[in-house]
Amino acid sequence: MRTQVCIIGGGPSGLLLSQVLHRAGIETVVLERRSREYVLGRIRAGVLxxxxxxxxRDADVGSRMARDGFPHSGTYVAARNRGFRVDFNALTGKDVMVYGQTEVTADLYAARDAMGGTVIHGVDGVTLQDVDSDTPHVTYELNGATHRIDCDWIAGCDGFHGVSRRTIPPSVLRTVERVYPFGWLGVLSRTRPAADELIYANHERGFALASMRNDRLSRYYIQAPVDDPLEKWSDTAFWDELRRRLPADVAEAMEIGPTIEKSIAPLRSFVAEPMRWGRLCLVGDAAHIVPPTGAKGLNLAVSDVHYLSEGLIQHYAGTPEGIDAYSARALARVWKATRFSWWFTTLMHRFPDDNAAFHLAMQEAEIDYLEHSTAAQTAMAENYVGLPF
Structure with a gap:
């Protein structure tokens, strides 16, 4: 098989890149290890x-989002069981959109199907060959047979554990990582959201987040030891702990009910650079991970798609500068988002270290400053709604 761009990974970044390039007349093939049903069943971020x-919208996959998404013009920050609102629209003139990553992925699949896009599921043993030449190719196993795709470029959209980043020689790749000493225990429940916008809560017992997917589907998180067994957290134990950490008026009025999904996720900051080696370009979690505080993960992947698709379209039009600058352009935004996610995570969570008393005092001072300073709120709002691509 021959294509212009072989995309490794059929999550939202791989599907969006395929959609954008296809609309520009560039051929793609997407390889995905999991089934479509598995990909669509993953519960992920929901703030765009x-x-x-x-x-x-530009990729022609925004109609359902426009109908079913929830524009949010601000968010709440809470400490000591009381909160205040940061008004994004008043401070920056911009909003965010609450629309689940699962819905984005479903929209992208529908768009690829409508355009006849090639997405091959269930592949195994993906290997990237001759990446540092002008004639790379990819081999993979499917149904007991070995297949080969010759291509001009390879886009590694296969996540943190994928093969793409590992293809880059250790002598070339530089990685920076911070593993946080806690996780997020998250639940999904068919209940009315606790508030009209997200609530980020700092509490002496640990961080909490009240979020939502729609007006009858809520997503909640609390800070917990990453190695806690899930059986420790019955629904009753979770709801009791969540309500302790949220503002008192919210906790008293919130609707609770059976949870339909429950998991504990580790938190880390991770950046790999460069994001291009030879004819391989890394995208999204293959190159960078941020803690979910501030909802930057999917948004960073989309900005990578923006820079990479722009570079590839220019390349096929005879202008190489865009693709040559891909890594530097993408990383400039990645590092700024990593800084914001680190700042917000550090501000809102309890850290089990020797300087806990000092850390707590600094958090309280910072949150008080944030509440009363227009400049501080503007800086937070600019980063939360997203720095320009």
Missing amino acids: EGGTVQML
Whole structure:
């Protein structure tokens, strides 16, 4: 098989890249290890920056989002069981959109099907060959047979554990990582959201987040030891702990009910650079991970797609500068988002270290400053709604 761009990974970044390139007349093939049903069953982030919303609209996958998404013009920050609102629209003139990653992925699948896009599921043993030449190719196993795709470029959209990043020689690749000493225990419940916008809560017992997917589907998180067994957290134990950490008026009024999904996720900051080696370009979690505080993961992947698709379209039009600058352009935004996610995570969580008393005092001072400073709120709002692509 021959194509212009072979995309490794059929999550939202791989599907969006395929959609954008296809619309520009560039052939793609997407290889995905999991089944479509598995990909569509993953529960992920649901806050989209304005740049992400515009990318989806431009790719002709924004109609359902426009109908079913929830524009949010601000968010709540709480400490000591009371909160205040940061008004994104008043401070920056921009909003965010609450629309689940699962829905984005479903929209992208529908768009690829409508355009006859090639997405091959269930592949195994994916190997990237001759990446540092002008004639790379990819081999993979499917149904007991070995297949080969010759291509001009390879886009590694296969996540943190995928093969793409590992293909880059250790002598070339530089990685930076911070593993946080806690996780997020998250639940999904068919209940009315606790508030009209997200609530980020700092509490002496640990961080909490009240989020939502729609007006009858809520997503909640609490900080917990990453190695806690899930059986420790019955529904009753979770709801009791969540309500302890949220503002008192919210906790008293919130609706609770049976949870339909429950998991504990580790938190880390991770950046790999460069994001291009030879004819391989890394995208999204293959190159960078941020803690979910501030909802930057999917949005960073979309900004990578923006820079890479722009570079590839220019390349096929005879202008190589865009693809040559891909890594530097993408990483400049990645590091800024990593800084914001680190700042917000550090501000809102309890850290089990020797300087806990000092850390707590600094958090309280910072949150008080944030509540009363327009400049501080503007800086937070600019980063939360998304820096320009």
